[in-house]
Amino acid sequence: MKFENSEVRLTYRSALVEELRAAGSKIVGDLELLLPSSLGFCWGVDRALAMVEQARLDYGGRPMWLISSIIHNPRVNSDLRAQGIGFLRGRHAIAGAWEQLGSNDVVIVPAFSATVEDMNYLRQRGVTVVDTTCPWVIKPHKRTLKYLKEGFTTIIHGTVGHEETAATCSLIESEGGHFVVVYSIEETEVLAGFLEGTIDANYLHENLRVGSFSSGIDCEQDLQRIGVINQTTMLASESRAIGDRLKAALIKRDGEPALAKIFRDFDTICRATQDNQDAAAAVAQLKPDLYLVVGGYDSSNTKNLARVGRRLGVPAFHIEGPHCIQDALEHRHRESGEILYEAAWLPAIRPIKVAFTAGASTPDALLGEVIERLVEYVEKRLPQANILS
Ligand code: SF4
Known part of the structure; x- marks a missing residue:
């Protein structure tokens, strides 16, 4: 459509x-x-809403659900609820609906994607999935898989708990990789301090938000080689500054000639x-x-x-x-x-x-x-x- x-x-x-x-x-x-x-x-929101409208035409009469918000706008989400689309999570969730999903249900994955665990669960329950994930959101996913293949830990400039970043983090963990999420220049300074050897791993863990680290990460070992990506909707100038700061920290730690082997940076802010x-x-x-x-x-x-x-x-x-x-x-x-x-x-x-x-x-x-x-x-x-x- x-x-x-x-x-x-x-x-x-x-x-x-x-x-x-x-x-x-x-x-x-x-x-x-x-x-x-x-x-x-x-474009990504236009596309997601058009896909929902098409799904309503294609699957009319079947129970239709959103995992949570389709996009972050209360008006749009409330309009979808008024059209009979139920919410599986969040403030407007219908209790027990997630656990009772079955083959007659249609579940819409939002523009910011979903975690690997959620996608696996939906498959296992046999529901019909309408995946509205924005192609721009796929870009950091692809990049992080490349980092992983090359032996790099991903540093995500993003927000812990934001659906897009949660999906990226779950993808990395599902492939056995590691990540650290930094939200701001201030948090990046803490990470840079660790890379430069001025603070220890305990201080690093204590001074970033809960959920900023992949489970089982050994910062001494896993932050030897890092690749940076951004949640697609971050402040572009801040993302650039974060990449530059981490690069400077690695140069200080290992010297400029080593950089090509230990650092990657890729702009994944959407157009x-x-x-x-x-x-x-x-x-x-x-x-x-x-x-x-x-x-x-x-x-x-x-x-x-x-x-x-x-x-x-x-x-x-x-x-x-x-x-x-x-x-x-x-x-x-x-x-x-x-x-x-x-x-x-x-x-x-x-x-x-x-x-x-x-x-x-x-x-x-x-x-x-x-x-x-x-x-x-x-x-x-x-x-x-x-x-x-
Ligand atoms: S990634 Fe960009 S284009 Fe896609 S939905 Fe988000 S803001 Fe829109």
Whole structure:
């Protein structure tokens, strides 16, 4: 099924976003609205949702399930639940459904893939699997298998617990390999310190998150040769810095001539993530007074779009939808992940230059509602309320 012709595509359209996409900017009352050249639904999400729609046509009448979210957007997941698709895991899971799966069931594997253990279980239960794994997610899988074959331990720049990274980790372990996950530059510094010999393995284990290491890893032995990959949706500039830092640590440990034998680095950030980050940075260079980044709070690529804005000195806020626009703006803190309420978020100047962007799992319709809500809020709000001085 071509997504352009699908019902889902029509459901998630927004005439306002389409108009803004074409024009790049628009003045509405006291607001100058700006949109980057690339934002929102990526090819992989388009494809996953089209596959779900096709599966509903192909397997209508049979019980249909998602392992957990199809993508990280509450609106989309709630729409799928409303269509009768059940969840096997997570907050909306139906108790006992996973254990009772059988040959009449249809299970949809999300765009970020699934663990080897889950895939084996589904096969064993004889269910019909609709695998929407994005081809971009396969790229780090292939790369890590290559590292493994060459005798390298994989260092993953990713988030422990994120479905994509969990799938990559399980693939490595199922093949008898090892991995270490680093989330940030700070965690990379700890790993680099170990490689350089300034800290010991106990300190390394204690200072990375639970779940960062493959089971049975012997860091002294297994980190002699390392290859770096990234979860596809990480901040590209940070991934590059992490690769460079680890490379420098190995040069310090073993000398530059040894590098070709002990270090590999391969960029597995997906094209859509890279394009959205580049476009978000280009709009941030226009110095908007406010930057609203719309997407699910658990969406990795959306979190990183907010960080792009903040790193360029722009007041960027990661919000989940129109409900966040209120006297105290609801948003997710870009580093701590806490949901906060910001009282002074609306600049006092007029017109206010407001940029918007949206994560790869955010429907245009949701972004359109956010823009409309902001326009309405600014028109109606009291002149003195919630103004940044
Ligand atoms: S963000 Fe990238 S990896 Fe994830 S679904 Fe979209 S295209 Fe695929």
